[in-house]
Amino acid sequence: MGFLRKRRGREEPKVDMTPMVDCVFLLLIFFMISTTFIETPGLSIKLPEASTQRDKDEAEEVKIYLSKEGEIFLADTQVTTAALRRHLEGFKERTEQMTFLLLADKEARHGQVVELMDLAKVTGFARLAIATEQRGPK
Template sequence: MAFLRKKRESPRVDLTPMVDVVFLLLIFFMISTTFVETPGISVKLPESSSQQRSQDIKEIKVYLSKDGDIFLGKEPVDMAELRRRLRTHGERVAEMTFLLLADKEALHGKVVALMDLAKETGFAKLAIATEQRERR
């Protein structure tokens, strides 16, 4: 008696569910990622419950790290160089905002010195950046 042998199928792995999971993870990470506007300077902003965002587009961003380093935009500067660069803006400073992003552990004296420098160079508007305090 001759038995018919069934052809044996080789096992296959269906990749469709794995591709679906990868796409779902990709979408999740794309949506949950926040885009930060601050450059790679490590500054921990103090928290405030009354945070306001200035609507002015014209602003000068000055960063003060906890070590006392000063940055104008992304460029490190000292106090004299900052004063010189701020004076190059001339009469436009009256309409611009001096945005100070100081680390919460920065020395108070440096923060006050930067605020005085803003007033001395003619800035009429001064904003101090903070992060929104979590409600408890």
């Protein structure tokens, strides 16, 4: 009788990991593509439009945001003009190679924009850039 033959050993069940790895890679690619990087979290700054735009340099830059209400932000923290001056003076001799990037709302007061530009000059920044949006086709 062939029914009573002994088996040599039990085969262990195998789990194929390939489909799971494929799904993980597809999810990773989906999230990498669909993720948007917000440069100004929590701030709503509408930059003025310009027909020309300068390419970004690889040099180190200090980003200062000016809202339409006149609030000054360094990164994502609100600062006063005096605190901003102290922060900028902390860069000392590195200011010659750094860029002072001013991201002012298009509805911000012109006087405050000039004050921030003057502050950059006084603290030793040789490079000043004012951020704008690329004007779309009409």
